[in-house]
Amino acid sequence: MEGIKEKIQQLEGPVFIFGASGFIGANLLDTILKYRSDCYAITHNPRSDWRLRLLDVRAENILHCDINYRKSVESIFKIYQPKTIFNLSAYGAYSKQDNTSLIYETNIIGTVNILEHCKNIKAYVHAGSSSEYGLNSANPKEDDSLVPNSHYSVSKVAAGYLLSYFAREHHVPCLNLRLYSIYGPWEEPDRLMPKLIEQALQGSYPPLVNPDTTRDFVYIDDCVEAFLDAANNVSKENSGQSINIGSGQKTTLKELTSACRQLFKIENEPVWGGMANRNWDTSEWYGNYDKANRLINWKPRTSLNEGLLKFAAWQKAINYINKVLPAFNAPKKLAKISPVIACYKDAQSIPILYDRLIATFNKIGCNYEIIFVNDDSPDNTEKVLQDICDNDLDVISIKHSRNFGSQAAFVSGMEIATGDAVVLMDGDGQDPPELITRFFEQWQNGYEVVYGRRVKREASFFMNFAYKSFYRIFHKMSSINIPQDAGDFSLIDKKVVEQIVALPEKEQFLRGLRAWVGFKQTGVNYERPERMFGVSTNNLRKNIWWAKKGIFSFSYLPLEIMSYAGLFLTIISFLTILLQGIAKMMYPDIPHGVSTVIVLVLFFGGVQLLAIAVIGEYLSKVLDEAKARPKFIRDKVIIRGRTIDTNSELKNILK
Numbered sequence: 001m002e003g004i005k006e007k008i009q010q011l012e013g014p015v016f017i018f019g020a021s022g023f024i025g026a027n028l029l030d031t032i033l034k035y036r037s038d039c040y041a042i043t044h045n046p047r048s049d050w051r052l053r054l055l056d057v058r059a060e061n062i063l064h065c066d067i068n069y070r071k072s073v074e075s076i077f078k079i080y081q082p083k084t085i086f087n088l089s090a091y092g093a094y095s096k097q098d099n100t101s102l103i104y105e106t107n108i109i110g111t112v113n114i115l116e117h118c119k120n121i122k123a124y125v126h127a128g129s130s131s132e133y134g135l136n137s138a139n140p141k142e143d144d145s146l147v148p149n150s151h152y153s154v155s156k157v158a159a160g161y162l163l164s165y166f167a168r169e170h171h172v173p174c175l176n177l178r179l180y181s182i183y184g185p186w187e188e189p190d191r192l193m194p195k196l197i198e199q200a201l202q203g204s205y206p207p208l209v210n211p212d213t214t215r216d217f218v219y220i221d222d223c224v225e226a227f228l229d230a231a232n233n234v235s236k237e238n239s240g241q242s243i244n245i246g247s248g249q250k251t252t253l254k255e256l257t258s259a260c261r262q263l264f265k266i267e268n269e270p271v272w273g274g275m276a277n278r279n280w281d282t283s284e285w286y287g288n289y290d291k292a293n294r295l296i297n298w299k300p301r302t303s304l305n306e307g308l309l310k311f312a313a314w315q316k317a318i319n320y321i322n323k324v325l326p327a328f329n330a331p332k333k334l335a336k337i338s339p340v341i342a343c344y345k346d347a348q349s350i351p352i353l354y355d356r357l358i359a360t361f362n363k364i365g366c367n368y369e370i371i372f373v374n375d376d377s378p379d380n381t382e383k384v385l386q387d388i389c390d391n392d393l394d395v396i397s398i399k400h401s402r403n404f405g406s407q408a409a410f411v412s413g414m415e416i417a418t419g420d421a422v423v424l425m426d427g428d429g430q431d432p433p434e435l436i437t438r439f440f441e442q443w444q445n446g447y448e449v450v451y452g453r454r455v456k457r458e459a460s461f462f463m464n465f466a467y468k469s470f471y472r473i474f475h476k477m478s479s480i481n482i483p484q485d486a487g488d489f490s491l492i493d494k495k496v497v498e499q500i501v502a503l504p505e506k507e508q509f510l511r512g513l514r515a516w517v518g519f520k521q522t523g524v525n526y527e528r529p530e531r532m533f534g535v536s537t538n539n540l541r542k543n544i545w546w547a548k549k550g551i552f553s554f555s556y557l558p559l560e561i562m563s564y565a566g567l568f569l570t571i572i573s574f575l576t577i578l579l580q581g582i583a584k585m586m587y588p589d590i591p592h593g594v595s596t597v598i599v600l601v602l603f604f605g606g607v608q609l610l611a612i613a614v615i616g617e618y619l620s621k622v623l624d625e626a627k628a629r630p631k632f633i634r635d636k637v638i639i640r641g642r643t644i645d646t647n648s649e650l651k652n653i654l655k
Contacts, residue, residue, distance in 0.1 A: 002301075005035050007228040012083040012122040013038040016076075018067060018114065019088035021049035023187045024127065024179070027220050028086060028227055030055055037061070040080065050327040051186050059362050066393050067110035069641050075391035077117040084231050087114055088127040092152035100151050107155035108162070115166045115174070123231040124174035126163055128242060129156045130216070130287055132178055137285040139250070142178070142242050160242050167240025174239055175230045175296070180246035180287050184220030184307065185314040189328045193217075197311050198320065200260045205270040211254035216246040216286035219307035222300045226292065233296040246287035247300045256304070263308055336367040337436070337491075338419030342409035343372055346427035347379040354388055354395070356433040364440050367394075369419050372427070373409040374399045376635075389638045397638040407508050408632040410488065414501050416637075422497045424488045424510065430528055431489040438524045439491035449514060451483060451490035453523035482515045483523055490514065508631065 008031070015032060019025040020041030032039040041062045043049060052062060063080075066072045067089055089110055092103035111126070118124050133140045134149040148154040159176070166172040183193035195206040226245045257270045292298045302310070318324060339357060343350060350372065361368045372388075374381045374397065385397040398412055410424050421443055425431035435452060442450040488511055492500070499517045500510070515521070636645040 004031065004225065004228070007225070007232060008032050008035045010232050011036075011228070014080050014082045015039040015084045015086070016042055016080070016082040017086045017088065018042045018065075019090065019127070020062075021052055022088055022090070023051075024182060024220065024223055024227075025086070025088040026051040026055060026186050027184070028088070028224050029057065029061075031224050033057070033061065040082075042067075042076065054324065054327055055186075064392070064394075067113055068105050069393055070113045070116075071390040071641070072393060073113045073117055083120075083122045085114065085118060085121060085124045086127075086227055086231070087111065087124065090127060090129075090156075092150075092155065093129065093131070097152075103151045104155050107152070108158050111159045111162055115162060115170075115172060118166070118172045118174070122173065123234045124163075124172055125227050125230045125234070126159065126174060126176045127227075128160055128176040128178040129153075130178050130180045130244070130246065130285065132157045132160060132242075139286055139288055140244075141288050142244060142291050163242075164240040171236075172239070173234045173236075175234050176240075176242040177226060177230060177245045178242055178287070179223065180216035180218055180244070180285075182218050182220055182223045184223075184311055185318075187220070189325055193311065194315075196256070196260060197308065197315055200264040200266055201312060201315065203264070203266055204268050205257060205260075205266065208253055208257070208270050208272055211252060211257075211270075211272050213253050214250045214286055215253070215256075216249065217251055217256075217304055217307065218245060218247050218300055219302035219310065221310075222302050225301070226296070226298045229292075229296040229298040238295045241291075241295070243292045243295060244287040244289050245292060245298070246289050247304075248287065248289050249304075250286040251304060259305055259308060263305060264312070334365065334367050335421070335440075336369060336419040337361065337364075337421055337423060337440070338369040338371060338413075338417035339423040339425060339433075339436075340371045340373065340410055340413030340417060341425055341427045342375060342406040342413075343381050343385075343427035344375045344377045344403065344406070344409075345379055345381075346377065346429075347381045347384045349429045350381065350384050350427055351388070353427060353429055353433065357436075360433045360436050364437055366440070367419075369394055369396065369417065371396045371398065371413040371417060373413045375406070375409045376400050376403045386638065389641070393640050399635045399637070401633040401635045404632040406488070407510050410510055411501065411508060412632050412634065414497050416639075417497065419494065421491050421493050423491050426488070430530065431487075432526065432529065435489075435524065435526050436491065442522055442524065443491055443493065446520060447522045448493040448496050448519040449490060449521040451486040451511075451514065451521065451523050452528075453483065453486050453525050454528045455525045482512055483521075486511060486523060487528075493519070495519075 011032075013036065015036075015038060017025050017029050017032075017039065020029045021043040025041070029039060029041050039061065041052060041057060042065045043052070043062065044064070044066050063076055065076050089106060091097050091099070091106040097103070115124070129152075130137070131150065131153040132146050132148065133144070134147040134153045136145050136147045146157050148157050160178075163172075163174045163176045167174050181193075183191075187194050189195065189198070192206075199206045223245060230243070260266060289299060314320075315324075341350075341353070346353075354370065357368070357370060370392075372385050372395070374385060376399070382397075382399060385395075389395050389397050396413075396416065398409075398416075400409070400412065404412075406426070414422055414424075423436055423439065425433070431452065439450040439452075490511075492514065496514075496517060496519050500513055503513060636643055638644075
């Protein structure tokens with residue numbers, strides 16, 4: 001495109017393209033990125049878009065934002081402070097996009113959310129639609145009557161009025177481009193022109209509607225140039241106006257197929273009536289671009305025949321049949337990972353941990369749902385999590401009514417997790433998020449539980465020795481095969497999570513339950529660092545409590561030891577009585593030993609108390625289960641931008 005480089009360099013950056021994963025947005029993004037790097041694709045789910053993937057757009061040029069959520073828009077504007085904005089976000093243009101609420105939410109509310117943050121910008125260019133004319137579709141000028149004939153048409157008309165209002169009352173430099181039938185590379189393969197070219201290259205035609213139906217076809221390169229011209233030529237005089245972007249030529253479908261027959265040497269005749277019109281289609285649909293030429297110095301450069309040949313050349317060059325069609329027809333279903341992070345006195349480390357998690361998931365190329373569980377932390381964890389949730393709708397914050405412990409926090413998050421797999425980790429940074437990449441690889445290889453094995457930790461010699469000793473003693477004493485040196489940090493498949501959550505016991509030791517449920521498991525070695533900030537909340541007493549919890553939950557060996565000790569001491573006592581009797585008969589004058597009696601009384605008393613204590617530990621667990629108290633109580637949950645403080649409402653949201 002002649003002069004395109006200069007037009008792109010003339011834009012004031014940074015440049016935002018909302019809806020960059022769509023047909024026109026992807027072409028605009030690809031064109032701009034050829035000449036400058038400060039252009040960002042703003043999309044709701046960048047990890048699952050087939051166009052951005054095939055275009056190999058760099059991760060640093062893709063930003064996540066839900067325009068229907070005001071705080072999400074506010075966040076990226078605050079961080080990047082864009083100067084030029086192209087808004088190509090839209091919903092409802094295709095028959096398959098039939099969610100009426102989403103049509104108005106995306107096309108109107110989403111537009112409002114963006115415009116409200118357009119302060120001190122150079123240009124805002126909006127992708128309007130020729131559908132705004134509705135029934136008045138035959139060569140209308142911009143000031144002709146708008147007669148919308150669909151929900152989509154109504155929503156785009158409303159968006160046009162929004163631009164006029166923001167230009168007049170808030171002095172936002174903006175233009176609304178009413179686009180006609182744009183076609184070319186990266187268009188949805190199920191649309192008319194891509195199917196027509198695909199079939200034409202094979203010597204045939206796709207199913208077609210009425211031959212007398214007219215359209216106004218504009219090649220994508222000309223459309224991209226129109227957006228650039230609009231951004232570079234918006235002014236106080238023309239701000240807020242709508243401009244037609246069309247060829248000004250009425251082309252019937254019969255004329256279109258005739259052009260294809262000549263260009264691609266098609267011998268077959270087209271079959272008409274094999275495809276139904278859309279509900280809002282009109283027989284004559286073409287426009288007038290005089291205003292575009294006058295206000296932004298734009299006019300179409302590419303004739304219909306040139307555009308068809310360019311489109312065909314692109315399909316051949318990109319291996320359309322084997323590359324684009326499979327990506328569109330069977331889009332890659334990305335896995336969704338749900339990290340559940342137990343937080344207590346971790347306010348400083350949480351933002352860093354969040355950034356590292358996002359970087360990890362972008363590297364893996366998967367979707368995520370991050371669940372932070374604030375176990376009634378006394379610091380400002382609640383405020384930190386509120387800020388993160390405001391900026392990312394894929395983050396959930398759970399606050400407990402009191403401190404229930406990390407095991408309860410994990411179960412609380414696991415209960416509401418919707419991912420294909422859950423990752424359990426602490427919020428202090430001792431469980432490195434980067435290790436999830438290796439967990440993910442093992443999970444993809446078929447393992448249903450992948451746990452981190454602590455081969456080394458940043459701690460004193462005594463603590464290292466104590467931890468390793470515990471895991472080995474626990475391993476030996478347990479009635480099941482519990483991996484050594486494996487903490488809570490692990491990736492657990494959804495079906496395993498369902499089994500763990502369904503377990504009725506209230507007192508849970510997850511690293512033991514994880515082994516108890518079985519399934520295919522493996523470990524990944526790593527060195528465990530110290531916590532990022534502050535001091536550990538664990539101490540010797542708490543570590544002993546953890547050891548007791550694990551042993552008494554998964555081993556009956558203490559009871560067996562007491563049984564064997566009782567039997568052994570009983571035998572010893574009988575032998576002692578027998579020996580005492582023999583000694584008395586043989587040596588009647590043998591003195592009686594008070595010290596011996598005291599030692600024996602203390603010894604047997606200590607053994608009895610120990611036995612009672614062991615039995616008491618088991619009985620206390622039975623008592624806790626009999627009470628049937630909940631494992632935890634949620635005070636409130638922030639999910640998808642909503643704050644929920646009742647369990648019944650939470651259940652409805654999850655459904």
